Amino acid sequence: VGGGSCLDMAKCAGLLISHGGKLQDYYGEFKVPGPTLPLIAVPTTAGTGSEVTPVAVISDPERTLKVGISSPHLIATVALCDPDLTASCPPSLTAIAGADALTHAIEAFTAAGRGADADLAQRHVFVGKSALTDHFALLAIRLLGRSLEAAYRD
Incomplete structure (x- = not known):
């Protein structure tokens, strides 16, 4: 926890x-x-x-x-993910966690592309980005961009 x-x-x-x-x-x-x-x-x-x-x-x-x-x-x-568990965080921690999430989303979007090597996942835990990960990274950036200030304030 x-x-x-x-x-x-x-x-x-x-x-x-x-x-x-x-x-x-x-x-x-x-x-x-x-x-x-x-x-x-x-x-x-x-x-x-x-x-x-x-x-x-x-x-x-x-x-x-x-x-x-x-x-x-x-x-x-x-x-076990319950967003209500984040409600008691002080605003400063909410801001830091949100900035961390935003950084992870940007990192995912700017990562190197996934290679075509079928054995790639056997050699590396993280195997690069794809069209699917780009979609979710951009979605996360968009959602964080429009919601982080409101989450900080309330």
Whole structure:
């Protein structure tokens, strides 16, 4: 239960309980050796989409940067998404989460195109954009553009 950072922490906890080691052992793509504990993700902000992604982003204090662990095994078993859970967020958190969502939508639209290689998904967690992802990215940008200020105010 919580925002993207809390959900990513839950993914990491399930990973370490299931497979041991240190988080650094799993930085990058496809380094999670198998399924992790089932996760029920309940987002209380609307920014990262962590409840439905195969990625956990964490801060690495030794490197002083954020790093990702990417694996299909990190996708939550269930995502319980109730927009009413975001209503109690203070306006500043709503603005930050909205800006995060907008950044993700822009990132999705400006990503490199998906290659024609049939094995691409076996080598990379994220495989590039397509006409379908462009449609949803532009829709998200449009919806956020017209709604973010109103969400911040109320």
